[in-house]
Amino acid sequence: MSFEIESGVLKKYVSEDNVTDVVIPDGVISIEDRAFYGRADLRSVVIPEGVTSIGEYAFFLCDNLETIVIPDSLTSIGKFAFDSCKLKSVTIPNASAIISCYAFNDCKYLECLDFRGVKINVAKLIADKVDVADVIIMIRDEEFSTKISLAVKYDILCQMFCNGHSTVEFNVYLKKNFSKIFKFAIEKGDLKTVKSVIANNKLKLLTSRNIGNFIEYARSNKQINIADNLRKFSETGCEDK
Numbered sequence: 001m002s003f004e005i006e007s008g009v010l011k012k013y014v015s016e017d018n019v020t021d022v023v024i025p026d027g028v029i030s031i032e033d034r035a036f037y038g039r040a041d042l043r044s045v046v047i048p049e050g051v052t053s054i055g056e057y058a059f060f061l062c063d064n065l066e067t068i069v070i071p072d073s074l075t076s077i078g079k080f081a082f083d084s085c086k087l088k089s090v091t092i093p094n095a096s097a098i099i100s101c102y103a104f105n106d107c108k109y110l111e112c113l114d115f116r117g118v119k120i121n122v123a124k125l126i127a128d129k130v131d132v133a134d135v136i137i138m139i140r141d142e143e144f145s146t147k148i149s150l151a152v153k154y155d156i157l158c159q160m161f162c163n164g165h166s167t168v169e170f171n172v173y174l175k176k177n178f179s180k181i182f183k184f185a186i187e188k189g190d191l192k193t194v195k196s197v198i199a200n201n202k203l204k205l206l207t208s209r210n211i212g213n214f215i216e217y218a219r220s221n222k223q224i225n226i227a228d229n230l231r232k233f234s235e236t237g238c239e240d241k
Contacts, residue, residue: 003028010035015042020064024048031058033078040064049073054081056100066109077103090114096140101133115139117163118156125152144173154184158193161200171203178205186218186226194226198233206233 002014008029013022013036020043024031028048033055036042044067045059051071056078059065065085072093079100087107091114092099104110110122113132116139122132130148135156138146144153158181161174174181182205185193197205206214211234218227 015039031055099133099136101131104132118159142169154181158185162196186223187221189223
């Protein structure tokens, strides 16, 4: 395989016959715009530690690219960088990474984009016409007023809570909107979130005044296991936990 590299910048990849798996060499610090544009032969790419940025359209139309390994050092992904790739699962290790709009546009097979421990179903977002960049901004910058569907927003908030996320901004938003978010979790049968709220009730999200309503709501939605967990918690004196 052949790479055009200048001063640590990978400017272009020149494919060779029958090469489907590519390991970018050490010493590269950034991947230029369109560096792998249209390389339909690629199946997997390993990006080494030290690379900090992926340019716009860098892997655009790599129609068969299924696997990409992203290093901790990566801090930015440009617009349309992975547009139309066949990626199925991607982990972005750097919690401060900036992901530009449409970076994963038309990635119809991408069911798990892992960012800060939150699993984002990009394929579903695409179907719902939601840009994954808006979701990333919400998680990274706590922009909870961002205009994405409530179902997507509440799912992300539940995951953040389960992952132990706790800041002043997050807690204020959570308390203000708790009833709607918790009912969403109940409707989904999200026992993990329910148990997390029970186990971490320092914010007094569940009280003797509201828990009865949540128990009845769970029962009306045929979420009997959730109703039983809430009932048991209520019997122990939930406001003292």
